[in-house]
Amino acid sequence: MEYRTLGTTGLRVSAIGLGTMVHAGHFGPMNDAESLSAIDAALELGVNFIDTSDAYGAGYSETLLGKALKGRRDKVILATKGGNIMAGPNRGKTDFSSVYIGRVMDESLKRLQTDYVDLYQLHNPNVEVIERGEVWELLERRKKEGKIRHYGVSINKMEEGVAAVKGGRSDTIQVEYNMLVQQPAQELFPLAQKANVGVIARAPLRRSLLTGKLTVADQKRFLGEDVRARNFPGDLFAKELEKVELFRFLERGSGRSLAGAAIAFCLAHPAVSVVIPGARNAQQMRENAAAADLRLPLQELQRVTELWRNGFRA
Numbered sequence: 295m296e297y298r299t300l301g302t303t304g305l306r307v308s309a310i311g312l313g314t315m316v317h318a319g320h321f322g323p324m325n326d327a328e329s330l331s332a333i334d335a336a337l338e339l340g341v342n343f344i345d346t347s348d349a350y351g352a353g354y355s356e357t358l359l360g361k362a363l364k365g366r367r368d369k370v371i372l373a374t375k376g377g378n379i380m381a382g383p384n385r386g387k388t389d390f391s392s393v394y395i396g397r398v399m400d401e402s403l404k405r406l407q408t409d410y411v412d413l414y415q416l417h418n419p420n421v422e423v424i425e426r427g428e429v430w431e432l433l434e435r436r437k438k439e440g441k442i443r444h445y446g447v448s449i450n451k452m453e454e455g456v457a458a459v460k461g462g463r464s465d466t467i468q469v470e471y472n473m474l475v476q477q478p479a480q481e482l483f484p485l486a487q488k489a490n491v492g493v494i495a496r497a498p499l500r501r502s503l504l505t506g507k508l509t510v511a512d513q514k515r516f517l518g519e520d521v522r523a524r525n526f527p528g529d530l531f532a533k534e535l536e537k538v539e540l541f542r543f544l545e546r547g548s549g550r551s552l553a554g555a556a557i558a559f560c561l562a563h564p565a566v567s568v569v570i571p572g573a574r575n576a577q578q579m580r581e582n583a584a585a586a587d588l589r590l591p592l593q594e595l596q597r598v599t600e601l602w603r604n605g606f607r608a
């Protein structure tokens with residue numbers, strides 16, 4: 295496994311991490327034995343960065359991780375998030391007040407069965423919160439108390455990432471980055487790199503589309519809490535799959551999988567410290583971890599970026 299420094303935190307993170315949203319059933323039904331096998335495989339392979347959130351299954355993913363890491367908490371750099379209300383009348387809204395974050399952070403620590411997390415991330419705050427939120431003072435206090443070692447943001451829009459870099463308070467930025475979503479490389483990564491803000495690239499497989507294994511027929515099984523129902527409604531799913539086909543040249547004749555190439559694409563950007571694909575089981579974890587050894591030739595990287603720049607006109 296390759297290790298990289300996560301910006302100013304100085305943490306040495308494995309280039310491939312593990313995203314645990316899938317373990318809470320957000321990619322269809324899961325069973326704990328499979329989830330635990332993915333976590334075990336991660337540790338065996340030298341993967342030391344694990345990302346979760348209190349939002350994944352309303353705490354389910356954190357609880358499972360807490361159990362899985364019992365007796366080996368020190369082997370991982372643990373990152374969680376808060377700010378999304380997952381229960382009660384305000385379910386679906388966000389709250390970044392220091393009172394709310396202070397409370398849910400303690401609840402996360404309890405579920406994770408630990409005294410501290412290495413990284414606490416505000417989960418999708420808007421620019422207003424990033425620029426003027428009172429929560430930053432709370433995060434600093436909690437850092438001094440030793441409950442969190444570092445703090446950062448997980449963002450959706452480029453302007454949120456830019457605000458986080460300019461604000462100078464966020465140690466890290468987590469953002470979706472993959473062959474289909476390349477805006478961060480243009481609009482955010484150069485700024486983050488200059489400011490030495492650690493970049494965590496999430497959803498490198500565009501929620502499994504970039505594995506190349508899905509067809510239009512799969513859409514009908516994306517129901518309920520499956521993120522793909524929400525992320526790719528109507529004909530958007532078919533349109534995204536058409537774009538995925540344009541990346542087949544990456545696997546042709548090379549023996550590489552498309553998933554491996556998709557993860558390697560993310561790692562090729564020097565601003566990226568860690569890529570966090572979700573892994574449903576040990577086999578997916580092994581395949582994803584292997585991508586740390588894959589180097590895509592410059593010509594192929596350029597072709598991937600060209601396709602994105604041209605709006606995926608082949």
Ligand SMILES: NC(=O)c1ccc[n+]([C@@H]2O[C@H](COP(=O)([O-])OP(=O)(O)OC[C@H]3O[C@@H](n4cnc5c(N)ncnc54)[C@H](OP(=O)(O)O)[C@@H]3O)[C@@H](O)[C@H]2O)c1
Nearest residue numbers: 313314315316448496497498499500501502571572578581
């Ligand atoms: N706002 C936020 O902060 C936010 C949002 C999204 C994600 N995240 C974080 O980023 C992590 C990763 O994103 P993600 O899980 O949404 O998407 P992803 O990593 O792009 O896709 C993960 C899914 O792809 C499939 N997969 C993974 N490895 C595979 C392999 N080797 N071969 C075939 N299929 C494979 C699995 O689904 P199937 O087996 O069902 O195909 C898996 O659940 C999350 O777990 C979470 O930690 C954060």
